Amino acid sequence: MKFTAGQIASILNGKVEGDENTVVNCFSKIEEGKPGSLSFLANPKYTHYIYETAASVILINNDFLPQKEVKATLIRVEDAYKSIAVLLDIYNKMIEKPVGIEKQSFVHKKALLGKDVYVGAFSYVGKDSKIGNNVQIYPGCYVGNNVNIGDNCILFPGVKIYYNTVIGKNCTLHAGCVIGADGFGFAPNNGDAFMKIAQIGNVILEDNVELGALVTIDRATMGSTIIRAGVKLDNHNHVAHNVEIGKNTVIAAQSGIAGTTKVGENCMIGGQVGISPHITIANGTKISSQSGISNNVLKEDSILMGAPAYEIRAYHKSYIHFKNLDDIVKRLESLEKKLSDK
């Protein structure tokens, strides 16, 4: 890849300041800039790097005013962060994509494949499954019986999908995801042993869902576990049976949602959060990392922290006092002494 500042500016509808013919052949973060690299400045915290960086070309916002000399060629755009995202996407699409059915795969004769599908070696597509157009199934995946996968989905290596799962269009599942394993349902039996509750429901992922590596989404006991359109889950997330996650909610890594809970739309949930079973989380809820949600969240756009979690500013206040508890107790002792002295 080789582009001039002028070519990049014309893709982004930007304006060059400096030499239009400056050539770049890779991307870099501004603090890691090197000759020949294209970088960007969006976060004001990083502004000081623009005067030091060795990057050859830098995307900046229209309103950026340099305080000192900048050596790099600049390209002014409306939104430097979005512009770099556009370029990364173009670059990413230039990477060779795999196509065709590799010989060492297994596709059941009763499975239906769309156009331009990739099925990698050692991948398995079961009976009555339907795979949409342009779907990429990397090596070592398992797609059970009667699974439906929409157009343009990508299953990275080792994704495992149990029977009856339904996946919408444009979904990306990173390596090792497990979709449709049994929910954790056991009933106390005579004595201390547990009786397994058969899990006969399924999992539905709507369109534009992205799952990080090793995400698990369990099938419903009856009915469906549902991940609504646009949801993004980071690595190692766990979603239990009969959960529903609302549209465009994003969850950072290693969080878990217990059975039958409903998470609203447009929520932002941190990493290592735990959410109890059988509760409801309102739309727009924000939850700080490592929090535990044990009750319904009824008010939309709440911002929560703690375990059990409550309003984040109140939590922060309490936590400051917690850190001071030794001092607080000493003050209490001193009062006790004063009073007993009297």
Added chain:
Amino acid sequence: MKFTAGQIASILNGKVEGDENTVVNCFSKIEEGKPGSLSFLANPKYTHYIYETAASVILINNDFLPQKEVKATLIRVEDAYKSIAVLLDIYNKMIEKPVGIEKQSFVHKKALLGKDVYVGAFSYVGKDSKIGNNVQIYPGCYVGNNVNIGDNCILFPGVKIYYNTVIGKNCTLHAGCVIGADGFGFAPNNGDAFMKIAQIGNVILEDNVELGALVTIDRATMGSTIIRAGVKLDNHNHVAHNVEIGKNTVIAAQSGIAGTTKVGENCMIGGQVGISPHITIANGTKISSQSGISNNVLKEDSILMGAPAYEIRAYHKSYIHFKNLDDIVKRLESLEKKLSDK
């Protein structure tokens, strides 16, 4: 599947109230009931749904007294929850089970397979391993050398079992479980680097163990990591080297038990719990989600919360005060002022 209320009642030894000929063809939760579906009412919290649901047939406990008219046909049984579990199990057993050795698998010539075994494509069974009768090994599994798997076990896709592992009868391992990886054993070496301690022990799962997706159970340094009969571990659990988990203990998702710890029988452990190494947890201990157990739990049937955890009611009391700390400190300040004014 199509059944009448009368047929279902006779399977369950129940009594029909309403039309014996009402036909159902699927299951639903009572709040999601639709014409043609069979539902149940066990949790009193859901009682109000019975007057609204569109389900055609509902299993209820013998002692249920309707307060209003119920449109659905009812079937009275001793325990509605257990009865629905029985029906789900019957339904689940009607799903076609895979059989035979798929051509694209690898079974070592010195491996021994029992009767009616399934080995899916791209699964590997190593030298000297013994696979019991009716075992199902789904596609993409790995069974290393000298592994012993008892009758009726199910290995869902992508399960990885290292050498020398011993698995009892009737165990279910969901997709992506890793059994027998090295324990995390390193000793400080000269300087700052670490020296690996070879892990030469193994893992033993006794009968009727069920592991959710992506559970890891590490092999012992020497001796065995042991999961006793009837234990159930939810997705993403981590069990370190030389741990022992007692009979019928259940652990929710994403918990971790550090090396050499002994967890008792009949414990119930929540999600995202962490348990320190080299400790002992008494039988019947219950541990709230996200707790951290750093010391021995000696008293049976303790109920614990917090990190480090202690008795749950005491924890709840402290946490209420924690939430009020800002107010508590203001009260302290006010006393200080009063006293200094005097």
Added chain:
Amino acid sequence: MKFTAGQIASILNGKVEGDENTVVNCFSKIEEGKPGSLSFLANPKYTHYIYETAASVILINNDFLPQKEVKATLIRVEDAYKSIAVLLDIYNKMIEKPVGIEKQSFVHKKALLGKDVYVGAFSYVGKDSKIGNNVQIYPGCYVGNNVNIGDNCILFPGVKIYYNTVIGKNCTLHAGCVIGADGFGFAPNNGDAFMKIAQIGNVILEDNVELGALVTIDRATMGSTIIRAGVKLDNHNHVAHNVEIGKNTVIAAQSGIAGTTKVGENCMIGGQVGISPHITIANGTKISSQSGISNNVLKEDSILMGAPAYEIRAYHKSYIHFKNLDDIVKRLESLEKKLSDK
């Protein structure tokens, strides 16, 4: 395996006390000793077992003075723990190692394999990838295009490595690890949906890195996510895009490090720890299990606990008061009453 006490002593440069011809054929922990087993005593907490154990031979430190009769044959060495590690390692190396390219594997014709490489069945090695000498790739692994793996690495079953990853020498990756999946990068788009930020960087593991089962290390957005030499990560760890982990740092199971954070050298981090994005952790930092690190740690060799974490002794003090809060509040009430009585 059969060795006499005399043979073992000569391997370890130790001194036999008792019968040189005592034969052992397995290892045991001292508390699980049985006739024919070789054990060791390093931790003084276990000293009392040496008088009871049925182990036939026991390694002890040179300075150990028995208080009672010991039945076993003893071997005195400088460091009993290191000596047992040496023996375990010898034993481990005697286990038959797999070699050769198994027929049912896929190796791209443009991949380069070193000498004495093992590629197990159902493993995939992509275009332009280079595999060093003595590398073992167990069954069911995926190595994408243009991946570089150094000499003597072991990839246990089901490891998935995305394109452009670079792995140094002597690295061990346990089953199911995912290296190089996309970082979790999304930008708010028009409305509530998110736009994916293409992740075009890579992952670099330096020499002597060991990763437990199901560890995920995400590729950088641009540049590299870097795991420095000698780092050891336990099962289920999550390392986000553009993170750097310094030399010889060890992290226990189920911890997570968010994007762009730099962890120093020689850190020791407990299990289930969460570390925020865009921060720096000084060399030698020790972090207690389940802690949350949300700010830079500037001082080397800090020992931290809590969420958010701070100095561990101060945390412990606060936590003791937390447990006493009910009593503290009662004392406050009593003061209030006294003062209002006056």
